[in-house]
Amino acid sequence: MWHASNAGARGRGALSGMSSSSSSSAAEIVFDHVTKRYANAPKPAIDDLSLTLPAGDICVLIGPSGGGKTTAMKMVNRLISITEGDITIDGTSVNALDVTELRRGIGYVIQQIGLFPHLTIEANVATVPRLLGWDKERTRARGRELLELVGLDPDEYGKRYPAQLSGGQRQRVGLARAMAADPPLMLMDEPFGAIDPITRERLQNDFLRLHEEIRKTVVFVTHDIDEAIKMGHRIAILREGGRLAQFGTPEEILSNPADDFVAQFVGADRGLKRLALRRLDEIELLPLPKNGDKRLECPADTTVADALSAMLTAGATDLVVRGKDGELTGHLTFDVVSRLLAAEEDEVRA
């Protein structure tokens, strides 16, 4: 829930007319005691991993290098084979399907994007529909729809080649291509990793808004904890040796790390990170102060973290919150923030 509002609050721009997108079913992914061993390695790359990724959620796999996050993801579309255990998509084992059929039914986005340089943007997006034998008109219409969906004008960009686009635009095309056949599951391997911070933030926000619309199950690999917290409905933290350290919502992981490894991994500022997950209109504020002294003001859709930062920057110890309709709705002090974090911590423990 935080997630929708977060995106709504900060996302801007490129992904407007999204209503035309078709929303397909999403698939539930289950990792059932999955182990991956390589022939020459003494230790497994993935060690007895069990996870249930609910349909329609963005599930982030994160961990230090050597944690096996990409390995785990690539076992879903069988780019890497499973040694023991099974992965099921809506109850069907990935090994029960023909490998090319399996892959054509899963959207796949990689960090280096992997657009085909010799094909136009249109033709790149049409790759999987063509493999599936869609007729020309349907393929073309779907391509245009998708380019619009990711914020690229099909008339302007459709006939260009990948070399004529910026990195951010290319990654948008990569996204459109992955969604072309409307797969119920998408695998994204550090999709925004090679993009400059400003463009990355925009792509993240746009993707979150897009996901609100399409509601596909997404397996999202990253090494950036901030990205994981921002993007994930659920986060699986893997530790070296491919063992699961913790699996939960961002709030659960931030407020109640399972062990020292997770606490260290999410960072000493995990309290502040949690504040970035909540907006002023979602928390309990104090009643407005009686005296009418002039105070710092903040709109209600600001995150608590941003509000706190505004207070610190201005040298203030409190601020008042203005709601959407222009009325002042409450009073925020440092005490409110401290109690908020403490209360949530108790809630999770109980």
Add this chain to the structure above:
Amino acid sequence: MIAALATPLAQAGPVIPNFGRGDECIRNNGRFCMHWFLDNFGNRYVPRIIEHVEMTLIAISIGFVIAFGAALIAFRHERFELPFANLSALFYTIPSIAFFQIMVPITGIGWLSIEIALVSYTLLILFRNTLTGLREVPTEAKEAAEGMGLTRRQTLLRVELPLAAPAIIAGLRVATVTTISLATIAAFITPLGLGAPIFSAIQTGANTEFVSASILAIALALVADALIVASQWITTPWARARRSK
């Protein structure tokens, strides 16, 4: 030097130089007599040009099929690379005039001997360039292709070969220009192509005939090169696509 070499070995039939008729230029054996060239272009040189083009096309076609097949095998199975590369390099080291001569006792005088030698010289560059082109296809494009469910064959036909095309075509350019040049030496064993008037002019000392044939061979190579460049321009528009602001 070539003349000294060629004279005792020449198998070509006698060519009677056309000194009797013609203007003053040709009677004095001037460096290059344009009138004589224009008068004789149709009946003397056009058939030679056609032969030359035929020799080249056959050699390039056969050479390409062999080298391309070998490159595909080496691309899939690395252990074949070294034998193919070494064999084609070995052919390349044989002096051309010797190669043609060596073939005569084996396959006789005529097209077969010429083509065997010409084909052999095309293999190294065509094999190398095709294999390099295939190997330099960006790994992310291949990974994306595999992840999206293209079969190996589809990946080869739809991704790898189109992306290797510029390297393959570059190899074809070099092979074609080289073959056109080498094909003139084929006349050393059989009077075919533009090499025939060159060899005969070396023997008779007819300057205009020598210069005409040489210029035509050069022009042929330039035209062939331009045609290949043009075909590359048409078939790989993506290769020159750059971000324009």
